[in-house]
Amino acid sequence: MSEPATPKADRAEENPDDPPADGAERDMSAEPSDEQPDDGADRAPVTTGAQSVVRALENAGVETAFGVQGGAIMPVYDALYDADVRHVTMAHEQGAAHAADAYGVVKGEPGVCLATSGPGATNLVTGIADANMDSDAVLALTGQVPSHMVGSDAFQETDTMGVTTPITKHNYFAGDADTVGDTVGEALSLAGAGRPGPTLVDLPKDTTLGETEREPGEGRLPDTYSPADEADEADVEAAARAFEAAERPVLLLGGGVVKGNACEAAREFAVEHGVPVVTTMPAIGAFPEDHDLSLSWAGMHGTGYANMAITHTDLLVAVGTRFDDRLTGGVDTFAPEAEVVHADIDPAEISKNVYADYPLVGDAGTVFEQLSEAVGSSPDTAAWREQCATWKDEYPMDYATPDDEPLKPQFVVEALDAATADDTIVTTGVGQHQMWAAQYWTYTSPRTWVSSHGLGTMGYGLPAAIGARLAADDDQQVVCVDGDGSFLMTLQELSVAVREELDITVAVLNNEYIGMVRQWQDAFFEGRRMAAGYDWCPQFDKLAEAFGAKGWTVDDYDEVADAVEEALAYDGPSVIDFHVDPGANVYPMVPSGGANGKFALTEDQL
Amino acid sequence: MSGDSEEPTDNGDLPKQGLKGPRPEERPHPEGRRNSHGVRIDPEVEAEPRKRSAVISALVENEPGVLSRVSGLFSRRQFNIESLTVGPTTVDGHARITLVVEETDAGIDQVKKQLAKLKPAIAVGELGNDAVRAELVLLKVRGDEPDKVHAITQMYEGQTLDAGPRTITVQITGDQQKIDDAVDAFRQFGIIEIARTGQTALARGDTPTTPDEDPGHEAAANSSATEQQTTPQTTPTTDDD
Numbered sequence: 001m002s003e004p005a006t007p008k009a010d011r012a013e014e015n016p017d018d019p020p021a022d023g024a025e026r027d028m029s030a031e032p033s034d035e036q037p038d039d040g041a042d043r044a045p046v047t048t049g050a051q052s053v054v055r056a057l058e059n060a061g062v063e064t065a066f067g068v069q070g071g072a073i074m075p076v077y078d079a080l081y082d083a084d085v086r087h088v089t090m091a092h093e094q095g096a097a098h099a100a101d102a103y104g105v106v107k108g109e110p111g112v113c114l115a116t117s118g119p120g121a122t123n124l125v126t127g128i129a130d131a132n133m134d135s136d137a138v139l140a141l142t143g144q145v146p147s148h149m150v151g152s153d154a155f156q157e158t159d160t161m162g163v164t165t166p167i168t169k170h171n172y173f174a175g176d177a178d179t180v181g182d183t184v185g186e187a188l189s190l191a192g193a194g195r196p197g198p199t200l201v202d203l204p205k206d207t208t209l210g211e212t213e214r215e216p217g218e219g220r221l222p223d224t225y226s227p228a229d230e231a232d233e234a235d236v237e238a239a240a241r242a243f244e245a246a247e248r249p250v251l252l253l254g255g256g257v258v259k260g261n262a263c264e265a266a267r268e269f270a271v272e273h274g275v276p277v278v279t280t281m282p283a284i285g286a287f288p289e290d291h292d293l294s295l296s297w298a299g300m301h302g303t304g305y306a307n308m309a310i311t312h313t314d315l316l317v318a319v320g321t322r323f324d325d326r327l328t329g330g331v332d333t334f335a336p337e338a339e340v341v342h343a344d345i346d347p348a349e350i351s352k353n354v355y356a357d358y359p360l361v362g363d364a365g366t367v368f369e370q371l372s373e374a375v376g377s378s379p380d381t382a383a384w385r386e387q388c389a390t391w392k393d394e395y396p397m398d399y400a401t402p403d404d405e406p407l408k409p410q411f412v413v414e415a416l417d418a419a420t421a422d423d424t425i426v427t428t429g430v431g432q433h434q435m436w437a438a439q440y441w442t443y444t445s446p447r448t449w450v451s452s453h454g455l456g457t458m459g460y461g462l463p464a465a466i467g468a469r470l471a472a473d474d475d476q477q478v479v480c481v482d483g484d485g486s487f488l489m490t491l492q493e494l495s496v497a498v499r500e501e502l503d504i505t506v507a508v509l510n511n512e513y514i515g516m517v518r519q520w521q522d523a524f525f526e527g528r529r530m531a532a533g534y535d536w537c538p539q540f541d542k543l544a545e546a547f548g549a550k551g552w553t554v555d556d557y558d559e560v561a562d563a564v565e566e567a568l569a570y571d572g573p574s575v576i577d578f579h580v581d582p583g584a585n586v587y588p589m590v591p592s593g594g595a596n597g598k599f600a601l602t603e604d605q606l
Numbered sequence: 607m608s609g610d611s612e613e614p615t616d617n618g619d620l621p622k623q624g625l626k627g628p629r630p631e632e633r634p635h636p637e638g639r640r641n642s643h644g645v646r647i648d649p650e651v652e653a654e655p656r657k658r659s660a661v662i663s664a665l666v667e668n669e670p671g672v673l674s675r676v677s678g679l680f681s682r683r684q685f686n687i688e689s690l691t692v693g694p695t696t697v698d699g700h701a702r703i704t705l706v707v708e709e710t711d712a713g714i715d716q717v718k719k720q721l722a723k724l725k726p727a728i729a730v731g732e733l734g735n736d737a738v739r740a741e742l743v744l745l746k747v748r749g750d751e752p753d754k755v756h757a758i759t760q761m762y763e764g765q766t767l768d769a770g771p772r773t774i775t776v777q778i779t780g781d782q783q784k785i786d787d788a789v790d791a792f793r794q795f796g797i798i799e800i801a802r803t804g805q806t807a808l809a810r811g812d813t814p815t816t817p818d819e820d821p822g823h824e825a826a827a828n829s830s831a832t833e834q835q836t837t838p839q840t841t842p843t844t845d846d847d
C-alpha cells in the first residue's frame with residue numbers, strides 16, 4: 001500500500017493529475033481538472049470546499065505555501081492549480097513546516113504548509129511543535145480520510161486533531177464544505193494574532209470535495225479571543241515609578257518584541273533612558289549588537305557580560321519573553337536582586353516562571369509607548385553602564401586560533417559575517433554551530449536571525465533557509481550555518497533549493513561530531529562519547545554537486561575567505577563543508593539549572 | 607562580536623579552549639534567592655508555598671473535543687486535578703466545566719490563565735469558599751441488613767434506587783464532607799461498587815460564577831418562551847430543523 005512514484009517534475013502544480021494514491025480511495029478521488037489554469041486574474045466562483053479553502057488563503061493575501069501532495073489533500077491541491085498562491089513542493093513535510101515557519105518569521109505574517117493525512121500530517125508534527133515553542137505563526141492544512149471513515153483506522157488515517165492539540169495554538173476539524181473556508185480564514189487570523197502560534201485545519205476529503213457556493217468571508221478571529229493591546233494604566237504607572245528609581249536597570253528583550261514589531265520602540269526607550277539591553281536568543285537582532293548599550297544575549301551560552309548584568313540588575317524590564325529555562329538557568333538564582341517588570345501579550349506567561357512585581361499585559365509596542373509616556377525622569381545609570389562596560393572588557397568573546405590546531409568554527413562565522421551585508425539572514429540547525437552563529441555574528445536588525453530555540457530542532461536550518469529566501473527581499477543574502485548532524489537530517493531539501501533556483505549558502509561547521517552532545521559527554525559523562533561520532537557523514541561538497549548545487553570543502557584558515565566569496569557570489573544553492581576543530585567547545589556555559597553569574601569559561605570551571 | 611577579523615589572530619593570553627575572564631569563584635555573587643515560583647524570598651525565613659484546594663468553573667463553547675482539550679491541558683502541565691464535571695448550560699452551545707484542583711496559589715493562577723487561553727473558553731473563574739457545591743455518589747452495598755441500610759440512607763437524606771435480595775444501591779448528594787462521611791458510614795455493610803460524580807458548584811447569590819458571565823437563564827427563558835408562543839400546537843419538539 002505505498003504511494004506511486006511520481007515522475008520528477010519541476011513544479012508540483014504542473015502535475016496535478018497523478019493517479020490517486022490508493023485503490024481504496026478511488027471512490028473519493030478528485031476528477032482531474034479539465035479547466036485551463038486562468039492564472040487567477042478573474043476569480044471563478046467557489047464550487048467546492050477545497051476551492052473555498054484556497055479562496056480563504058487568497059483572501060488573506062497568502063502568496064506562498066509549502067507542502068507535499070497526497071491522497072487526502074489532493075482536492076486542495078487541485079484547487080491550488082488555479083490559484084494565486086505559489087506552491088513550493090518540499091522533499092519532506094517537516095521541511096514544509098520549517099520553511100513555512102521561517103517564511104513567517106522573515107515576512108512577519110503566517111506561513112502556510114500543507115500535507116496529506118497520516119504520514120504527511122505526522123511528518124509535519126516536528127515543525128508544528130517547533131513553531132509552537134517559538135510562538136511562530138504557521139497555518140497547517142492537513143488532508144484527512146472522509147469523515148464517515150474517521151475512527152475506522154482507514155488507510156492513512158491518523159488522529160491529527162489528537163496528535164496536534166498539545167502543539168497548536170488551536171486546531172480545527174473542518175466537517176462542513178460550506179464553512180470550511182471561514183474556518184481556514186479564522187485559523188490563519190488566529191495564528192498571527194496576539195501571541196502568534198501554529199494553527200491547523202484538518203480537512204476530511206468529503207469536506208474538500210463537497211459542493212458549496214459559499215465564498216469565505218474575511219478571516220475573523222474567534223469571539224472568545226481578544227488579546228489585550230494596552231496594559232493597565234495603574235500597572236504602567238507603578239512600573240514607571242520603579243524604573244525611575246532603579247540603579248541597575250536592564251532591558252531584557254524577548255522574541256515578542258520582534259513579533260510585535262516593537263524593536264524601534266524598544267531601541268528608542270533604551271537610548272532615551274540609557275538602559276543596557278540584553279536580548280534572549282529568539283530576540284537576537286531586536287537591538288543592534290554593535291550599539292554601546294547592547295550586551296548581546298543572555299542564558300546558557302550567552303555572553304559573560306549579559307549574564308553578569310541580568311544577575312546583578314535591580315530592575316529587570318522584560319518584554320515579550322517567557323523566561324525559558326535556557327535563559328534563566330536555575331530560577332532560584334535568576335536576577336535574584338531584581339524587581340521584575342514583565343510585559344507580555346499572553347497573561348499566562350506573567351509569573352509563570354519568574355514572579356512579576358509589575359505585570360503589564362499588552363502588546364509590546366503599545367506597552368513601550370505607554371512606558372515612555374509614563375516615565376518622567378531617566379534613572380541615573382552612569383555607574384551601572386560603567387560596570388557593564390567593565391564586564392565587557394573582563395569577559396571578551398575572543399578565542400584562540402593556535403597554528404597547531406584545526407580551523408576554529410568561530411572564525412568561520414566571523415568570516416561569513418564580514419563577507420555579507422548587514423541585513424543578511426542567518427538560519428541554523430541546533431547544536432554548537434548554532435551557538436557560535438549566535439555569538440560570533442553581529443546582528444543589527446530584527447528578523448535576520450532565524451533559528452529553532454524552544455524545541456531545539458536539528459534539521460531546521462536548510463528548510464528554514466528556503467522559507468527565508470522566499471520571504472526575503474531579492475537583494476538580501478541568506479546563509480544557513482549548519483552542523484554536520486543537523487544538515488544530515490533535512491539535506492534532501494537541497495533538491496528543492498536547486499529546483500527553485502534559490503540563492504542560499506549553506507555553511508556546514510563540520511566537526512564530525514554531534515558536537516554539543518560530545519561537549520556534554522566530555523563535561524558530564526566522563527568523556528564517554530557514546531553515539532556522538534559523525535565521521536561517517538558523506539562528503540557534503542560532492543553531495544551538493546549530486547543535487548545540482550555547488551560545493552566546496554575548506555580545511556584551513558587561508559581557504560576560508562575565497563570559498564566564502566565564491567559561494568556567496570554563486571547565484572544558486574551552495575554548500576561549503578568547513579572541516580572545523582572537532583574539539584572546540586561552546587563557552588560561556590551555564591550548566592542546566594545553574595546560576596547565570598557562575599558561567600564557565602573553560603571546561604574545568606564546569 | 608569580537609570584530610570582523612579576516613586573519614586568525616594569535617592572542618597569547620587566551621586559553622587554547624574556552625574564553626578568558628575571572629573564574630566563577632572570583633566574581634561577585636548576589637545573596638538574593640527566588641523560590642520555585644520565581645518569587646524573591648529570604649530562604650532563611652520562607653518555606654516553599656503550600657497547596658490548597660480550589661474550585662474553578664469554566665464556561666466553554668460546547669464543541670467536539672472541548673473536554674479532551676481541558677483534560678489534555680491538565681495532564682500536559684502537570685496540574686493536580688481532583689475532579690472534573692461537565693454539562694450543558696441553558697444557553698445553546700455552552701457548557702460548564704467545574705474543576706477541583708489542588709495547587710499552590712501560583713499554580714491555581716496558572717490553571718485559570720491556561721484554561722482561559724483555550725479557544726473554546728468563554729470565561730474562567732475561581733469560586734469563593736461560600737460557593738454552593740454539591741456532589742452525587744451512588745453506593746452499591748450488600749443487602750444483608752436492609753433496615754440498617756435504609757436508616758443510614760435516611761440519615762444522609764439519600765434515596766434508595768435499587769433494592770434486591772443481594773444488593774442495595776443508594777444515592778447521596780451533598781458537599782464533599784457529607785459524601786465522605788456517608789461513604790464511611792456505609793463501609794460497615796461492605797461497599798461492592800461506588801461511583802462519585804465529583805463536585806460541581808455555582809457562586810452564591812447574585813455573584814456570577816465566572817466573571818462577566820451573562821445570566822444564561824434569562825436568555826434561555828426568553829428564547830424558549832418565544833419559541834413556545836410562536837409554535838403553539840406543535841407535537842413533540844424536534845431539534846432537527
Ligand SMILES: Cc1ncc(C[n+]2csc(CCOP(=O)(O)OP(=O)(O)O)c2C)c(N)n1
Pocket residue numbers: 429430431432433434456457458459482483484485486487509511513514515516517
Ligand atoms: C532532532 C534532534 N535530535 C537530537 C537532538 C539532540 N542534540 C542537540 S544538539 C545535538 C548535536 C547536533 O550536532 P550538529 O548538527 O553536528 O551540531 P554541532 O553541535 O556539532 O555543531 C544533538 C544531537 C536535537 N536537538 N534535535
Ligand SMILES: [Mg+2]
Pocket residue numbers: 431483484485509510511512513514515
Ligand atoms: Mg557537528
